[in-house]
Amino acid sequence: MDYSHLGSRDRLLLAAIHLIAERGYHGVTTQEIASAAGLSEKTLFRHFGTKQNLLESAFDRYHYAEEMRLLFKEKLVGDLEKDLLSISKTYHEIMNRNRKLIQISIKDEVQLPGFKERTMHHPLQLLDFLANYLVEMEKKGKAVCADPKLQAFTFMMSQFGAFVNDLEAGRNYPGIELESFMQESTKLFAKALAP
Amino acid sequence: MDYSHLGSRDRLLLAAIHLIAERGYHGVTTQEIASAAGLSEKTLFRHFGTKQNLLESAFDRYHYAEEMRLLFKEKLVGDLEKDLLSISKTYHEIMNRNRKLIQISIKDEVQLPGFKERTMHHPLQLLDFLANYLVEMEKKGKAVCADPKLQAFTFMMSQFGAFVNDLEAGRNYPGIELESFMQESTKLFAKALAP
DNA sequence: TTATAATGTCAGTACTGACAGACAATGCTG
DNA sequence: CAGCATTGTCTGTCAGTACTGACATTATAA
Incomplete structure (x- = not known):
């Protein structure tokens, strides 16, 4: 996936959604998510603090x-x-x-x-x-x-x-x-x- | 759940099915499965060798x-x-x-x-x-x-x-x-x- | 250009989880 | 009772894995 045109926050969110959907919450590491977003793990934690909070933020995108x-x-x-x-x-x-x-x-x-x-x-x-x-x-x-x-x-x-x-x-x-x-x-x- | 009337092998299989269905493969530890079966973790490994093999054995129960x-x-x-x-x-x-x-x-x-x-x-x-x-x-x-x-x-x-x-x-x-x-x-x- | 914010690097901590070995205890069975 | 199988316990190893801190680097914007 190519998230390159987005800000860091969005890239992390999309990468997280993508990977967690495929392999489950515990099946994916924060390291993998960060890499998929083309960012460092540190940046992930700077934005979201915890892995769980990352997923919660992702869910705020749900609308219907x-x-x-x-x-x-x-x-x-x-x-x-x-x-x-x-x-x-x-x-x-x-x-x-x-x-x-x-x-x-x-x-x-x-x-x-x-x-x-x-x-x-x-x-x-x-x-x-x-x-x-x-x-x-x-x-x-x-x-x-x-x-x-x-x-x-x-x-x-x-x-x-x-x-x-x-x-x-x-x-x-x-x-x-x-x-x-x-x-x-x-x-x-x-x-x-x-x- | 009460598995007390069954043999160790079956108790482990049922406990595994129960817990993994609820929380996912990575969401459950071998320790938890063994405890739920009323057995020690060691016994689990003696019977199945690996966690993955435990799940595979469980799937052999599928019929339809x-x-x-x-x-x-x-x-x-x-x-x-x-x-x-x-x-x-x-x-x-x-x-x-x-x-x-x-x-x-x-x-x-x-x-x-x-x-x-x-x-x-x-x-x-x-x-x-x-x-x-x-x-x-x-x-x-x-x-x-x-x-x-x-x-x-x-x-x-x-x-x-x-x-x-x-x-x-x-x-x-x-x-x-x-x-x-x-x-x-x-x-x-x-x-x-x-x- | 310079200050500031955002990111990277790297080493490290604390913890967890799958799995193994040694040995003791308990059962069952002939 | 003797012997064998099954289980428990305890201890340990090894590889992750979430998360942190210190410091360096890059980008951005005044």
Whole structure:
């Protein structure tokens, strides 16, 4: 990775995220992180004091919910399949942008308080948005939802599962691309939820 | 955990699985594993030689595919929703029985060659089984499948996502139980795949 | 140019963790 | 009981690994 155009602090943060996501918190040394950032170990400690604080600072880069709120407010067109596809695409975009932090949070060997909470806060919100959306669609007669929350949850789990599966370089199931999964899964759910 | 009724070897294996699943390979010491097993560290090394070999031995306990093959051969009744529910239940049973090993394999900080392969081999087989099943159902006029492999994949991903989500004590999404998820998700897919 | 801030170097501390050897204690088994 | 296997204890080695301090070097900006 090339971090050369960034300031020292950012280079250290990115190197840490990259390496810890790959090998875990205890699997990486501060020396390695510093080298990957093209800096000395000393500089790392001057900036962050401790290894743990370095990781905590890295997590402050996690963001997510705002975009989703925007999506639900502005981009949906009232067509079940198209909207689900929009949601799916936005979801994967966000997840991929933060994929390394999410990887770390899944591995989660470090018991930094609030990590999981912080990364889970946003999916929870998405679940709410989606369930509400389904209720709205039902009112318009464009969907039938006996249990909107569970149905929204099922949709999210399929997307989440595909994302986790894709985390490991996506080569777990040969011949299946994320793109075509998004198409197919939204088509399936659109049909399942259609009146 | 109480391993007192087992032999030393098994106690060590179970303790290792338990602790490594929770805190990761590098997050646990051989000393801790031995103590958790109620044995001395020396005994651990007498049995396994190295920490890595201990983990490898633990992974030999992973099994999976045979049950699934049996399920597809004998337990399916030709009703889409019922069969999907059977599959879902068996899937979660197996995954839960091996949940700690799967957790380790997901965290995967250790690059023990063949770990991921061994745990991924079986889901791959399940995907095949399921796709074939859908083709059969289509022939009987009980399902429509434009792309059975992708559709099977979507179903599996929803189950896998729910499983991963449930891995962390299932408290990520309050108020949603795995049991009702299985009901709802299979119902949804049955409708999506119905003619 | 000069003062100041940011970085590097290097040696070192304190601690941890995987693993080995020697020997004693305990069990089981014939 | 005698013998053998299993385990415990204690001590130790060796290689990391987070983190520090002293001092030198470079870059930046007034």
